[in-house]
Amino acid sequence: MTTLKNFLLSGFDFKEDEYESRLQFILLNSILSILIVMLTLLSFIRHIQAQDIQAVIDLCAAFASLITIIITRFSKQSIRYSIPILLTLFYLLITFTFRNVGIIGSTWYIVLILGAFFLKGKKIGLFFSAISILAILGLESISDVKYTMFQYFYITIPIVLSMTFLYLYEQRNEVLNTLLKKQKASLEDEVRKQTFELSKLLLKSQELASIMKNSLVEIYIVDFETDNYLYVNDGAIKALGYSEEELLSMNICDINSSIIHETIKKFKTQMIQNGNAMNISQHTRKDGSSYGVQSFMHKIRYENRDAYVIFDIQISSAQKAQSEILKQKETLAYQAHYDTLTELPNRILFQDRLTQIIAKAKRNKTKFALLFIDLDHFKEINDTYGHEAGDIVLVEVARRLKNCVRASDTVSRLSGDEFLIILEDFDSKESVSTIAKLLVEALQAPIKFQDKDLIVTCSIGISIYPNDSEDGETLVKYADRAMYNAKNIGKNNFKFYV
Structure with missing residues (x-):
């Protein structure tokens, strides 16, 4: 052939x-x-x-x-x-x-x-x-x-x-x-034109990407639903001291400690209605120091999902007056959302965190446990030794509770001697029991006040999402009931809601 x-x-x-x-x-x-x-x-x-x-x-x-x-x-x-x-x-x-x-x-x-x-x-x-x-x-x-x-x-x-x-x-x-x-000549001419236009667009895109990446202005692209970072530029990395990988595993609340879910929701509503939103907030660096920024937010599409881009500009020394107002605003915001004695999230911030965690659990089809903690014999200590002793006990209890759980879990002070803990992503009911037992044992150790050893124990009630309820208020109520059941059988222990 x-x-x-x-x-x-x-x-x-x-x-x-x-x-x-x-x-x-x-x-x-x-x-x-x-x-x-x-x-x-x-x-x-x-x-x-x-x-x-x-x-x-x-x-x-x-x-x-x-x-x-x-x-x-x-x-x-x-x-x-x-x-x-x-x-x-x-x-x-x-x-x-x-x-x-x-x-x-x-x-x-x-x-x-x-x-x-x-x-x-x-x-x-x-x-x-x-x-x-x-x-x-x-x-x-x-x-x-x-x-x-x-x-x-x-x-x-x-x-x-x-x-x-x-x-x-x-x-x-x-x-x-x-x-x-x-x-053929017409097609070749059209292909040449399209190729030329695409080359120009690609070059322009590369130039814009380079400008964004190297800009001293902090630029973030954030998922509209989860508020997790999808993109951060070099300006943000240098300003905050985190690596790109670290920032991409965080969300906006991690560097804006005073911002809450309701505030973010308000900004999103403004972006949907007007296309943009503005805010003045405080950023916390990796080393713990903070600085003020003016934020400009715009709703966009990024990688086939709804997102919003944030341009954060550091407030200069010429804006000291505005910075002072910002600090006062941040202080007031902190006081409104944190307990001044224990520095734990208060009832308002707890409710916001609970709302966010329920939304996250629904989205990811995961569980979380809500622990309602009430101190045993706290009233006797307060009445016997005074409020100073009571404050020392509350501060130490808060410290021990935080040490028993992960950084991603929420420990808050509800009021008086009542505390609430949210445990996320636990493996089984037994793992929740292990942590509850650890909490009970941690609070049994004496607390020093002057030359006295103050003994405080606790009773813990536990409700599980979504097994017991999918409503936040109901979960708190069920955990409260379980806590009283623990008190009724002798205190210094824990009970699950049944």
Whole structure:
């Protein structure tokens, strides 16, 4: 198969845009091969029939065809003159054959015309059509047989029709080729334009990304639903002292300690209604220091999700007055959300945290436990040793409670000697029991007050989300009931809500 292909293509390789030349080589070599076989066979037959002159002509034509095949292998350009030589040779062969076969042989002119149209196009095709008709009309001059007008008409009409059909076919191909070339040129021009525009957009995007990344202004992109950071620039990394990986594992509450869920919700509402929102807040660095920022927020789409971008600009020394107001605002906000004695979240902040944790648990299909803690014998200590002793006990209790749980868990002071703890993402009920037991044991240790050892224990009630309820207020109420059950059976222990 490879040898045949090599022969038909004269040993040349053709590119995709050389399809027409490739087809010409295949047709030329195919026709020449057939001619060589046929003419050799015909020469042998003529020799047997004692038509030696015609046999020699046939052998010469076969030899000329063989020479043409050899010549075409020298260069791709050789086909330009090889085809006209072939067509002329074929024409002469057909014409001289009339001497013996008469008008029947004229049908070979149709084959000649087909080859001329397909190999060299309509101009050469029309030329050989014309001289073929002339040869037929002059048939009597080279033959002893006389033909009627009807016979001439009968053989000439198929040739004229073949010529007409082939001419129209070539004309149609030219029109189609012209249209295809125009369409190809148009498509190539459109592709160049689109490529140029895309290159400009890509370059512009890369420039904008570089500007954002290297800007001294802190730029954050935040998930609209979870408030987790999706993107932070170098300005934010340098200002806060965290690594990019650390910041991308945090949310906006982690660096804005005074901000609460309701405030964030208010900003989101403003962004939905107006497209943007503004705020003045305090950022806390990794080393614990803080600084004031002016925040500009805009709602956007980022990585196929709803998000908002925050531009934080540090407040300069020229804005000291505004910074003082900011500090006062932050102080008031802190006092409104934290217990001043124990520095634990108060009831207001606890409710906000509980709302956020319920939303997170619903979204992630996880559980959390709510622990209601009430101190045993605290009233006796307060009445016996005074409020100073009571305050020391509360501060120490708060410290011990925080040490028993993870940093991600919430420990808050509800009021007086009542505390609430939210334990997130626990493995099982047994793990909650382990932590509750640890809390009970931690509070049993004496607390030093002057030269006295004050003994305080606790009773703990536990409710589970969503097993007991999916409502925050109900969970607190159920944990409170469980706590009283713990007190009723002897205090200094814990009970789950049942």
